[in-house]
Amino acid sequence: MITIATWNVNSIRTRMHAVTKWLTEAAPDVVCLQEIKSTTENFPYMEIEALGYNVDIVGQKSYNGVAILSKRPFEEVIKGLPGDETDEQARYIEAVIAGDKGPFRVASIYLPNGNPSPGPKYDYKLGWMDRLKSHAQGLLKFEEALVLAGDYNVIPEAKDVYDPKGWIDEALFRPETRAKFQEFLGIGLTEAFAQMDGRAGQYTFWDYQRGAWQNNEGIRIDHLILSPQAADNIVDLKIHKATREGIKPSDHVPVVGTFDF
DNA sequence: ATGGTCGCGTAGCGA
Numbered sequence: 001m002i003t004i005a006t007w008n009v010n011s012i013r014t015r016m017h018a019v020t021k022w023l024t025e026a027a028p029d030v031v032c033l034q035e036i037k038s039t040t041e042n043f044p045y046m047e048i049e050a051l052g053y054n055v056d057i058v059g060q061k062s063y064n065g066v067a068i069l070s071k072r073p074f075e076e077v078i079k080g081l082p083g084d085e086t087d088e089q090a091r092y093i094e095a096v097i098a099g100d101k102g103p104f105r106v107a108s109i110y111l112p113n114g115n116p117s118p119g120p121k122y123d124y125k126l127g128w129m130d131r132l133k134s135h136a137q138g139l140l141k142f143e144e145a146l147v148l149a150g151d152y153n154v155i156p157e158a159k160d161v162y163d164p165k166g167w168i169d170e171a172l173f174r175p176e177t178r179a180k181f182q183e184f185l186g187i188g189l190t191e192a193f194a195q196m197d198g199r200a201g202q203y204t205f206w207d208y209q210r211g212a213w214q215n216n217e218g219i220r221i222d223h224l225i226l227s228p229q230a231a232d233n234i235v236d237l238k239i240h241k242a243t244r245e246g247i248k249p250s251d252h253v254p255v256v257g258t259f260d261f
Numbered sequence: 262a263t264g265g266t267c268g269c270g271t272a273g274c275g276a
Contacts, residue, residue: 010267011267013268035268037268061269062275063268063274113275207265207267207276208276209264209267210264210265212266251266251267251276
């Protein structure tokens with residue numbers, strides 16, 4: 001069995017206490033991190049490697065930044081989402097890792113937020129989603145287990161947000177955003193939560209403001225997106241809500257899939 | 262009610 005997690009940590013340096021605690025307790029095989037807000041020079045490689053992980057990252061000063069941690073060595077790493085050489089935002093890293101039954105491929109994705117919308121930031125989001133779809137179409141041709149994990153900044157359905165009417169103009173929930181997400185899934189991908197659970201009100205993010213956590217005013221935006229070979233072999237999916245408690249939590253919580261790879 | 266809270270970096274932006 002292989003466990004693959006995604007977690008937007010909202011700064012790796014500030015979150016190291018919570019991250020090391022969770023890595024020790026949950027001990028996932030692979031972890032996709034987003035919003036590390038760190039350059040390569042400032043990333044805490046030593047502390048994470050000491051917990052038994054190989055680490056590779058796409059870093060950026062102050063904003064964005066993604067990483068993949070893996071207890072098994074990387075066979076191949078691809079950095080940056082293809083399709084726009086002018087895009088300098090650190091939002092994509094992909095790796096091939098050896099499973100017990102052959103290699104599997106994992107990507108750590110930090111899809112643009114897109115607010116305010118409409119506007120240039122929303123256009124960037126939609127363009128990024130088009131590029132992700134194109135890249136994923138290429139990956140599907142390998143016909144291998146593929147897990148595209150990350151903060152998609154997309155609320156798939158009304159049941160995934162505490163106040164759908166209040167969110168209708170947000171970049172994360174606009175009909176055009178949801179339609180493009182469905183178009184992305186339509187190339188032959190499966191959203192793990194929809195397959196495994198699908199219940200309403202299973203959130204992965206609660207804003208720091210307005211007592212959102214205390215009032216359970218959350219949204220579900222962190223997803224594991226699977227190729228057929230991954231969807232056929234997922235055996236469990238859990239949202240680790242407990243990490244939203246405690247001192248200096250991230251506003252996102254981990255989503256963890258277990259696969260018979 | 263155009264508020265509220267984080268993180269980065271030390272003003273104001275991004276979320």
